[in-house]
Amino acid sequence: MTDFEPTIIAFVCNWCTYTAADLAGTSRLTYPKNVRMVRVMCTGMVDPQYVIKALLEGADGVLVSGCHPGDCHYINGNFKARRRIKLLKEILPQFGFEPERLRLTWIGASDGIQFAEIMRELVAQLKTLGPSEAKLKMVI
Amino acid sequence: MAKTAQIDVKDQDLLGALRGFFMAVLDQDEISAILVPWRLPMKNRVMPTLITDPARLDGADPLSPAFPMNGAKVVSRLTRKASGGKIAVVLRPCEIRAFIELVKLKQGRTEDLVIIGIDCLGAYRNTDYFNWVGEDIGASTKAFYTRVLSGKGAAMDGIDLAPACQACEFPVADGADVSVGLFGMDTDSRVLVQARTQAGEMLFLNLRLSETEEPPERKKAVDALVAERIAFRDRMFTETHAATDSLEKLTGYLANCINCYNCRVACPVCYCRECVFLTDVFDHEPSQYLRWADRKGVVKMPTDTVFYHLTRLAHMSTACVGCGQCTNACPNDIPVMELFRTIAHRTQKGFDYEAGRSLDEKPPLSEFREDEFDEVVGIG
Ligand code: SF4
Ligand code: SF4
Ligand code: FES
Numbered sequence: 001m002t003d004f005e006p007t008i009i010a011f012v013c014n015w016c017t018y019t020a021a022d023l024a025g026t027s028r029l030t031y032p033k034n035v036r037m038v039r040v041m042c043t044g045m046v047d048p049q050y051v052i053k054a055l056l057e058g059a060d061g062v063l064v065s066g067c068h069p070g071d072c073h074y075i076n077g078n079f080k081a082r083r084r085i086k087l088l089k090e091i092l093p094q095f096g097f098e099p100e101r102l103r104l105t106w107i108g109a110s111d112g113i114q115f116a117e118i119m120r121e122l123v124a125q126l127k128t129l130g131p132s133e134a135k136l137k138m139v140i
Numbered sequence: 141m142a143k144t145a146q147i148d149v150k151d152q153d154l155l156g157a158l159r160g161f162f163m164a165v166l167d168q169d170e171i172s173a174i175l176v177p178w179r180l181p182m183k184n185r186v187m188p189t190l191i192t193d194p195a196r197l198d199g200a201d202p203l204s205p206a207f208p209m210n211g212a213k214v215v216s217r218l219t220r221k222a223s224g225g226k227i228a229v230v231l232r233p234c235e236i237r238a239f240i241e242l243v244k245l246k247q248g249r250t251e252d253l254v255i256i257g258i259d260c261l262g263a264y265r266n267t268d269y270f271n272w273v274g275e276d277i278g279a280s281t282k283a284f285y286t287r288v289l290s291g292k293g294a295a296m297d298g299i300d301l302a303p304a305c306q307a308c309e310f311p312v313a314d315g316a317d318v319s320v321g322l323f324g325m326d327t328d329s330r331v332l333v334q335a336r337t338q339a340g341e342m343l344f345l346n347l348r349l350s351e352t353e354e355p356p357e358r359k360k361a362v363d364a365l366v367a368e369r370i371a372f373r374d375r376m377f378t379e380t381h382a383a384t385d386s387l388e389k390l391t392g393y394l395a396n397c398i399n400c401y402n403c404r405v406a407c408p409v410c411y412c413r414e415c416v417f418l419t420d421v422f423d424h425e426p427s428q429y430l431r432w433a434d435r436k437g438v439v440k441m442p443t444d445t446v447f448y449h450l451t452r453l454a455h456m457s458t459a460c461v462g463c464g465q466c467t468n469a470c471p472n473d474i475p476v477m478e479l480f481r482t483i484a485h486r487t488q489k490g491f492d493y494e495a496g497r498s499l500d501e502k503p504p505l506s507e508f509r510e511d512e513f514d515e516v517v518g519i520g
């Protein structure tokens with residue numbers, strides 16, 4: 001599996017994790033290019049449907065990332081997101097999706113270094129896990 | 141403690157006693173109409189029917205094994221605004237539980253409503269019922285309830301209860317205002333009536349029912365039935381899980397699906413007015429299909445089948461009451477209920493929630509606490 005390059009879809013909130021990614025960039029930190037970022041205003045707007053779609057389309061991993069508890073710019077969007085991730089983690093593993101393919105993190109606007117570290121770690125984990133079944137077998 | 145009374149059954153005519161009870165309910169000044177399963181005059185079918193003329197209650201048939209739709213949807217229509225009168229509705233326990241979910245979603249109201257729930261004897265699958273019922277619907281209903289209530293089970297003439305009913309551990313209408321008890325009773329002579337809420341007690345008082353005690357045999361009979369149901373249910377969970385525990389198996393399980401979306405139309409708790417799968421979002425550009433096909437050399441049409449089912453599971457499985465209407469509605473014999481209940485069991489447990497249990501518990505996705513589910517955060 002050494003030459004397997006996982007694809008990660010990351011739903012990141014505008015105010016925290018996206019800003020952190022930006023900071024990582026302007027600070028010239030390097031992180032793997034496997035991450036495709038989708039900027040959303042808040043993690044609270046990530047419908048479970050988006051995550052399911054990404055996984056069925058062959059993403060090897062999905063990350064939802066936003067502000068730390070208490071810092072959400074819409075007060076409680078991240079708490080709602082946490083319930084939705086909890087829900088998906090009850091459903092998806094039943095169908096063989098490894099729980100590691102779906103991650104939720106809090107990465108604050110000033111956490112550029114942490115952002116880069118988490119991306120590296122995620123890619124490493126997914127490389128070990130190998131490509132998703134959806135990518136290999138999905139025809140419907 | 142629930143107030144308990146009895147209705148006497150004369151000439152061993154159980155159905156007649158229940159009709160008499162419905163008549164007495166409709167006769168109350170405050171009750172304008174009663175919704176009951178009712179025999180259609182033109183065909184041997186039973187449908188939920190709203191009745192204001194007491195004479196028409198002679199067609200009421202709450203004991204037949206017909207279950208053409210989950211009545212929660214009808215009650216939601218009847219109660220979404222004040223109707224100008226108070227309505228009594230006769231429902232199965234799973235219909236009551238679905239209605240409770242709809243009330244929490246603001247798609248129904250309990251004001252001006254009295255819910256009458258009857259111990260559920262179960263139902264056959266739609267197609268089984270149609271083939272089985274014959275011209276004499278009265279005789280069929282009687283044969284069915286006599287058999288079930290004498291403890292011989294519901295299997296008859298080569299058919300048995302729908303899997304949803306065999307797996308249902310809620311045969312008693314706990315969520316009703318007034319419940320009618322049949323299990324563990326000598327139904328040739330009497331049935332039990334219990335007031336479970338304030339609205340129920342009001343009706344109870346006005347009907348001047350004679351109070352009595354619940355016989356100890358009843359609890360035993362109900363417990364035994366529930367144990368049997370749970371055993372069936374757990375076998376169903378194990379088998380369904382084994383049949384769907386990889387994406388490849390799941391796509392096989394759903395291979396017959398033609399995206400007709402009947403299952404979501406039949407589902408009482410699929411609450412969206414307009415399903416996203418019927419909107420422009422899924423009206424893909426023709427060129428998009430070619431791009432999808434190009435990526436792997438193939439794309440099954442119609443597309444989005446597994447996507448649809450997984451999304452529906454995410455959106456409504458915490459409200460699934462296991463009524464089986466999705467399976468009933470599927471034109472291609474996919475065991476939809478089995479899949480949805482299996483997953484719903486997990487999602488409801490995950491939030492310590494049970495669909496239809498109580499009006500006071502908010503649907504899990506409509507609330508949150510600041511301090512919870514930390515285990516799903518992080519990449520460790
Ligand atoms: S998913 Fe099926 S079993 Fe569950 S509530 Fe809807 S129709 Fe009933
Ligand atoms: S009713 Fe059956 S065929 Fe139609 S969408 Fe549901 S599972 Fe698919
Ligand atoms: S604004 Fe960042 S999670 Fe809500």
